[in-house]
Each structure stands twice: as structure tokens, then as C-alpha cells.
Amino acid sequence: MTQKLRVYEYARNQNMSSKEVLEILKRLNINVRNHMSVMDPDMVSKVEAYMERLKQKAEPKAKASPAKKENDRKHRPSKGQGKKDGQKKPRQADTPHEKVVPSRAEMTASDEADNVPKKEKPKRKKLPKHSEDKNQRKEQRHDPQGNKSKKSKQAGKTHKPEQFVAAEKSVEKITVSGPMTVGELAKSLKKEPSEVIKKLMMLGIMATINQEVDMDAITLIAEEYGIEVEHKVEVDETQFELIEEQDDPALLKERPPVVTVMGHVDHGKTTLLDTIRHTNVTAQEAGGITQHIGAYQIDYEQKKITFLDTPGHEAFTTMRARGAQVTDIAIIVVAADDGVMPQTREAINHAQAAKVPIIVAINKMDKPEANPEKVKQELMELNLVPEEWGGDTIFVPISALKGEGLDELMEMVLLVAEMEELKANPDRLATGTVIEAELDRGKGPVATVLVQNGTLRVGDPIVVGNTYGRVRAMTNDKGRRIKEAGPSTPVEITGLQDVPQAGDQFKVFEDEKKARAIGEARAEKQKQEERAATSRVNLDELFQQIQEGDIKEINVILKADVQGSVEALKAALEKIDVEGVRVKIIHSAVGAITESDVTLAAASNAIVIGFNVRPQPQAKQLAEEEKVDIRLHRIIYNVTEEIENAMKGMLDPEYQEKVIGTVEVRQIFKVSKVGTIAGSYVKEGKITRDSMVRLIRDGVVIHEGKINALKRFKDDVREVAQGYECGITIENYNDIKEGDVIEAYVMEEIER
Numbered sequence: 001m002t003q004k005l006r007v008y009e010y011a012r013n014q015n016m017s018s019k020e021v022l023e024i025l026k027r028l029n030i031n032v033r034n035h036m037s038v039m040d041p042d043m044v045s046k047v048e049a050y051m052e053r054l055k056q057k058a059e060p061k062a063k064a065s066p067a068k069k070e071n072d073r074k075h076r077p078s079k080g081q082g083k084k085d086g087q088k089k090p091r092q093a094d095t096p097h098e099k100v101v102p103s104r105a106e107m108t109a110s111d112e113a114d115n116v117p118k119k120e121k122p123k124r125k126k127l128p129k130h131s132e133d134k135n136q137r138k139e140q141r142h143d144p145q146g147n148k149s150k151k152s153k154q155a156g157k158t159h160k161p162e163q164f165v166a167a168e169k170s171v172e173k174i175t176v177s178g179p180m181t182v183g184e185l186a187k188s189l190k191k192e193p194s195e196v197i198k199k200l201m202m203l204g205i206m207a208t209i210n211q212e213v214d215m216d217a218i219t220l221i222a223e224e225y226g227i228e229v230e231h232k233v234e235v236d237e238t239q240f241e242l243i244e245e246q247d248d249p250a251l252l253k254e255r256p257p258v259v260t261v262m263g264h265v266d267h268g269k270t271t272l273l274d275t276i277r278h279t280n281v282t283a284q285e286a287g288g289i290t291q292h293i294g295a296y297q298i299d300y301e302q303k304k305i306t307f308l309d310t311p312g313h314e315a316f317t318t319m320r321a322r323g324a325q326v327t328d329i330a331i332i333v334v335a336a337d338d339g340v341m342p343q344t345r346e347a348i349n350h351a352q353a354a355k356v357p358i359i360v361a362i363n364k365m366d367k368p369e370a371n372p373e374k375v376k377q378e379l380m381e382l383n384l385v386p387e388e389w390g391g392d393t394i395f396v397p398i399s400a401l402k403g404e405g406l407d408e409l410m411e412m413v414l415l416v417a418e419m420e421e422l423k424a425n426p427d428r429l430a431t432g433t434v435i436e437a438e439l440d441r442g443k444g445p446v447a448t449v450l451v452q453n454g455t456l457r458v459g460d461p462i463v464v465g466n467t468y469g470r471v472r473a474m475t476n477d478k479g480r481r482i483k484e485a486g487p488s489t490p491v492e493i494t495g496l497q498d499v500p501q502a503g504d505q506f507k508v509f510e511d512e513k514k515a516r517a518i519g520e521a522r523a524e525k526q527k528q529e530e531r532a533a534t535s536r537v538n539l540d541e542l543f544q545q546i547q548e549g550d551i552k553e554i555n556v557i558l559k560a561d562v563q564g565s566v567e568a569l570k571a572a573l574e575k576i577d578v579e580g581v582r583v584k585i586i587h588s589a590v591g592a593i594t595e596s597d598v599t600l601a602a603a604s605n606a607i608v609i610g611f612n613v614r615p616q617p618q619a620k621q622l623a624e625e626e627k628v629d630i631r632l633h634r635i636i637y638n639v640t641e642e643i644e645n646a647m648k649g650m651l652d653p654e655y656q657e658k659v660i661g662t663v664e665v666r667q668i669f670k671v672s673k674v675g676t677i678a679g680s681y682v683k684e685g686k687i688t689r690d691s692m693v694r695l696i697r698d699g700v701v702i703h704e705g706k707i708n709a710l711k712r713f714k715d716d717v718r719e720v721a722q723g724y725e726c727g728i729t730i731e732n733y734n735d736i737k738e739g740d741v742i743e744a745y746v747m748e749e750i751e752r
């Protein structure tokens with residue numbers, strides 16, 4: 001078998017990044033799709049010729065004498081010698097293994113270099129200016145961000161003295177955002193605390209150095225000194241998730257990718273995560289106790305990869321519903337002997353809705369019945385097309401059980417990470433997200449957090465979700481106490497006042513007082529918000545939201561009893577277009593409406609449509625909590641009509657169904673002439689003689705109709721309440737089974 005050379009492999013051989021090689025190919029007008037594309041020998045030689053040309057262009061810039069250049073050329077083909085020679089040579093690219101063409105900026109600089117020497121020569125005598133020019137160019141050539149970093153360095157230099165001068169001057173104005181202690185006030189006024197205490201006493205305020213004084217007192221004291229007080233309107237730091245702090249690009253450093261593994265039940269997620277974890281434990285760590293903290297980090301070829309170890313696809317549902325995006329890459333595990341299953345689809349939809357790149361791991365390749373081609377075929381229908389069939393999805397065949405193919409999988413993860421250019425600034429106060437949290441009897445609230453930017457340190461004052469504290473201890477995934485954790489590192493922390501929730505975001509503040517104030521303000525706000533209903537997309541308000549321009553697309557999650565209905569509904573809904581606003585089906589499947597559907601809906605601001613299916617009880621409850629709009633129908637036309645009318649602002653149903661009770665069928669009696677009597681128990685609400693009923697089996701509506709008779713013992717009754725047993729017959733329907741659920745509902749007029 002001939003080995004195909006892919007862009008990323010070539011890049012790696014050349015010690016370049018895939019981006020660089022792609023950039024060169026683009027400049028050579030060679031059309032390749034991406035880093036997975038195969039490079040034929042002709043392409044390789046063109047790229048090499050290009051690099052050679054670049055080097056030659058760059059060469060006259062160096063002060064090498066013609067003799068020396070000749071010397072260099074002779075040596076170039078040999079890698080080993082090239083290195084040795086490098087010491088004697090001027091600093092410039094010499095072998096293809098050095099970074100010759102790191103970026104467009106650099107390439108432009110190098111291209112321009114073509115003209116430079118000719119123009120430059122006559123100018124040689126103007127030394128000062130010339131040398132500056134040259135330095136700048138050099139900087140540009142060797143570091144793509146050279147200009148910027150240089151600027152920022154210079155800025156840094158000039159800034160410091162300025163600040164210093166300001167500190168020496170007496171204070172003319174102070175900025176105050178709230179009460180402060182006498183000590184803090186004295187410090188900001190640049191006065192002795194004793195002096196401030198005396199002045200306060202004269203104002204009739206007895207305060208010690210650590211006591212807080214209010215804004216009025218602060219203003220009076222400042223006035224005494226002739227110092228102006230500026231009341232700072234604080235940026236609402238309580239909503240820190242919404243504040244996007246821009247980092248200076250020069251300060252950004254590469255960070256490890258954060259990977260989530262998803263897939264259908266039993267396809268091997270847990271096995272894969274375990275095998276990765278165990279095969280990548282370094283010798284010195286092997287002795288340590290590996291503890292479960294919901295995430296772990298491995299080292300692979302001198303790079304780190306963080307894996308979220310949360311069950312199912314929580315990282316995408318619960319966390320996204322809380323506004324957190326933690327995953328950089330999703331590995332979708334599909335068993336080669338089973339193929340694409342409902343949860344595979346669901347996982348893909350989750351990853352796509354979150355716009356996270358997907359790598360497919362075809363697992364259980366060791367099994368004789370493994371059929372990877374079938375998996376690829378099935379995934380193609382979901383728009384995940386392997387590279388060899390012209391797509392750009394990475395497929396890696398593996399055996400999680402035997403640990404086969406995992407190296408390639410890790411390599412692909414790093415490759416995607418490289419393409420995504422994941423970066424963070426380690427030199428700032430940390431921010432990130434809670435992965436898991438619980439109350440530990442001994443340690444108090446314990447939270448596993450993922451640091452996403454900055455560095456988290458022991459002792460840091462921190463706000464986490466609606467609670468706060470000071471990081472008392474930090475433990476890494478190997479169970480070791482650590483003092484600091486940089487970007488993409490998962491750590492367990494203690495020291496919080498309360499237990500936060502998975503998906504909560506955290507932020508470190510400069511001082512504990514501020515962290516406390518913000519934490520408390522957030523807790524209070526949450527309480528208020530819980531009282532007021534949150535607004536998710538709601539069909540009744542859809543028109544208004546469209547009018548206000550808030551909505552361009554209506555996200556819909558579609559659940560139906562059979563695949564045929566799913567397809568028909570999808571087609572019908574996608575056809576709807578009301579003044580440019582369209583319906584987007586973000587997930588569709590056969591079966592009851594599950595909790596996961598509701599969380600996805602909450603995270604994506606979607607409406608759930610159930611066609612001949614019902615929500616599971618937990619899903620129903622969650623939908624109420626999360627204010628997710630679930631619409632249940634049994635006629636396709638009604639579904640499209642309802643959505644269309646809502647979009648046009650014409651949603652005006654006169655009646656609305658109201659479920660009044662849920663009844664469980666516990667025993668079946670077949671009586672000739674009467675038919676099937678369902679011996680039932682009212683689990684929730686009540687059932688009335690005149691209510692309509694829906695017969696549900698495994699979450700699917702199998703019949704809808706009227707009650708024929710409702711009895712307690714032998715007597716006909718008008719209604720039966722929760723906790724009581726009864727006998728029910730349904731008009732013209734006998735196929736009732738034990739375990740069925742009867743939903744009783746009435747049609748209610750809607751108040752306008």
C-alpha cells in the first residue's frame with residue numbers, strides 16, 4: 001500500500017504548521033481543501049521550489065559575501081551540516097526545516113525584500129535611520145507579531161515613568177465606587193490614617209482604621225483636603241460573563257484543546273476515556289492516585305490535551321444552557337459493529353449547534369463484524385463526509401478496548417487544535433467554567449473548574465456562579481495539590497461559600513471584598529430572576545420578537561412517533577418563510593420528548609414540537625422550569641399552521657388544551673359486551689367523566705378519544721382525584737395494556 005502524504009504530515013516533516021503549508025499552496029494557486037488533503041509529488045516539488053525562491057529573495061539582505069553564499073549553498077542539502085553551519089551564518093532561514101514562511105505578513109515582507117537591497121545600498125551611509133529601518137524589517141521578518149510586540153514593549157517603557165510621576169504628585173481627585181475603610185481612604189488621599197481619623201472625629205464620626213465609612217463621609221473628608229471626588233459608575237461586574245475582556249494579541253499563548261467525547265450508549269465512550277487516561281499517565285504519575293474530578297489532562301508529544309469526563313453530553317446540554325462553552329473539539333464515538341444510532345445523531349446535532357469541530361472515532365475495530373464503511377456511509381447522510389470521499393471530516397478507526405488507533409486520534413486532536421489556533425493569556429486573573437460541583441462533608445463545597453483564561457492561584461478571591469470565596473486548596477486530576485493552574489487546566493477547588501452548578505462561570509477578582517460583594521449581588525439577582533419568568537422563545541411572543549428584529553431564525557426540535565412523520569414535518573417546516581424569517585430544525589428524532597431535548601432547546605433557544613409523542617415526566621418538569629415551549633400536535637397541517645400564524649402574529653387560538661390529570665393503567669379486565677376496562681390509578685391531578693383522553697405507550701400517543709365510562713367500584717362517577725383507583729373504558733377502543741398511561745385533558749377557552 002502506498003502511503004499518501006497529507007498536508008499536515010508534510011507540514012510536520014518540514015517543521016511547519018499546516019496553516020503555513022496551506023497558505024503557500026494557496027499562493028501557488030494549488031487548490032486543496034484542507035490539512036487532510038493529499039499532496040502529490042508535483043505539489044511537493046512546487047512548494048519546495050517556492051520556499052527555495054523565498055530563501056533566495058531573502059538572502060541578499062544578509063551581509064554574506066558572495067564567497068560565503070557559495071559556501072552556504074554547497075552545504076545546504078545536508079541537514080546535519082546545515083545545523084552546524086548555522087552558527088556561522090547570519091540569522092536567516094537556511095534549510096527547509098527552518099521556519100521560512102511562517103505567515104502572510106512574513107511572506108509579504110520577504111517578497112518585498114526582493115527590491116530592498118538595490119534601493120538600500122546607496123543609503124548605507126545614513127547610518128542611524130538605516131539601522132532603525134533594518135531592525136524593524138528584521139523584526140517583521142522573524143516574528144509575525146514583531147511590530148506589535150515591539151510597540152507594546154515601547155508603550156510599556158514609556159508608561160512606567162508616567163505613572164511614577166503621577167504617584168509623586170499630591171492627589172487632586174479620587175475615584176470612589178462605594179464605601180471604603182478609613183485605611184483605604186487615607187491611602188487613596190495619600191494622608192496619614194491618624195489624620196483622617198481625627199478629621200472624621202471632627203465631623204462627629206468615630207471610626208477606627210478598619211471601619212468602613214460611607215460615600216457622604218468620604219466626600220466630606222475629601223473636600224476638607226480640597227480633593228475632588230469622582231463617583232465611578234461601575235461597569236456591572238456582577239454580570240462578568242457578559243463582559244468581554246480583550247487580551248492584547250501579543251500576550252496570547254497557545255493553550256491545550258478541551259475535548260468532549262460523545263456517542264451512543266455502549267459505543268465505548270467510557271472505555272475510550274479510560275484507555276486514553278491510562279495509556280498516557282507518565283511513569284512518575286502512575287504511582288499517584290488518579291482521582292475523578294470530571295476532567296483530566298494528558299501529555300501527548302509534548303503537548304497537553306484536556307478531556308472532559310462528564311457523563312453523556314452534559315458539556316453540551318446543561319452547560320450550554322447556562323451559557324458556557326467549554327468544548328473545543330468533539331470526538332463522536334461510533335461502534336463499527338453497530339453504526340449510527342439515535343444518540344449518535346443527537347451528539348452530532350449538539351456539537352454542530354455549538355459550532356464545535358467534530359472528529360469521528362470509529363470504535364470496536366477489533367471486532368470481526370466491524371464495518372467502518374457502513375459507518376462512513378451513514379454519517380455522510382448527516383453531512384460528515386470523510387476526506388477520501390471529498391469531505392473534510394476526520395475519521396479515525398480505533399479500538400478503545402485494545403488501545404489501537406489512539407495515537408492517530410490524539411494526533412488528529414492536536415491537528416484540529418492547531419487549525420483552530422486555540423489561545424489564551426496566562427498572565428491575568430483567571431476566568432472559566434464549573435464542570436462539576438458537590439458538597440463534601442469534610443471539605444465543604446468542592447468544585448471542579450476548567451480554567452479558560454488566565455491563571456488560577458491558591459488564595460485567589462473568586463466569584464463562581466452565584467457564590468464566592470477564596471481558593472483554599474487546588475487539586476489536579478492526578479490528586480496532587482497544586483498552587484496554580486493555567487488555561488485549559490481542570491482543577492478541583494475548595495473554599496467556596498456555597499455549591500455552584502455545572503456550567504456556572506467563574507472569575508477571579510483583585511480583592512476578596514469585591515468578590516464577596518459581587519457574589520452576594522449575583523445571588524440576590526438570581527433570586528429576583530427566579531421570581532420573574534425568564535423569556536425563552538415562546539410562540540405566543542414570537543411575532544413581537546420577529547418585529548423587534550431579535551429573531552431571524554426559529555430553532556425547532558422535532559420529535560415524532562415514526563421516521564416518516566419526522567421527514568414530512570421537516571420538509572413542511574423548512575418550507576415556511578415569513579418575510580425572511582425561517583424555521584431551522586436543529587434536532588429531530590423518533591421518540592418521546594426527553595430531558596436532553598429540553599436542555600438542548602433551552603441552550604439553543606428552541607421550540608420543541610412533539611408529533612404524536614409526549615414529553616417524559618422529567619422533561620415536562622424541566623420544560624416548565626426552563627420555560628421551554630413544547631407544542632404537541634397530531635396533524636402535520638396544524639404544526640405548520642401554528643408556526644406560520646405565530647410568525648405572522650396571528651396566533652390566536654380560541655381554545656387551548658389543558659392536561660388535568662395523568663392516570664396509570666395497572667390492570668386490564670376484558671368484559672364481553674363492555675370491552676376492555678382499564679383498572680387504573682390517578683397519579684397526578686384528576687380525571688373527569690367528560691374529559692378527553694390520550695392513551696400513551698412508551699411515550700408515544702397511540703390513541704386519542706373520549707371516555708366511555710368512569711367508575712369507582714360499581715358506581716359511575718363524575719371525577720376521580722389523585723391517589724384513587726378507578727375503572728375506565730374508552731369510546732370505541734379496546735387495545736389498552738397494563739403500563740399504559742392515560743392523559744386526561746379538557747379544552748379551555750383562552751383568556752384574551
Ligand SMILES: Nc1nc2c(ncn2[C@@H]2O[C@H](COP(=O)(O)OP(=O)(O)OP(=O)(O)O)[C@@H](O)[C@H]2O)c(=O)[nH]1
Pocket residue numbers: 263264265266267268269270271272363364365366367398399400401402
Ligand atoms: N470489542 C470491543 N469492545 C469495546 C470496545 N470499546 C468498548 N467496548 C465494550 O463495549 C461496551 C460498552 O463500552 P462503554 O465504554 O461502557 O460504552 P459507553 O459508550 O461509555 O456506554 P455508556 O456509558 O453506557 O453510555 C463494554 O463492554 C466495552 O468493553 C472496543 O474497542 N472493542
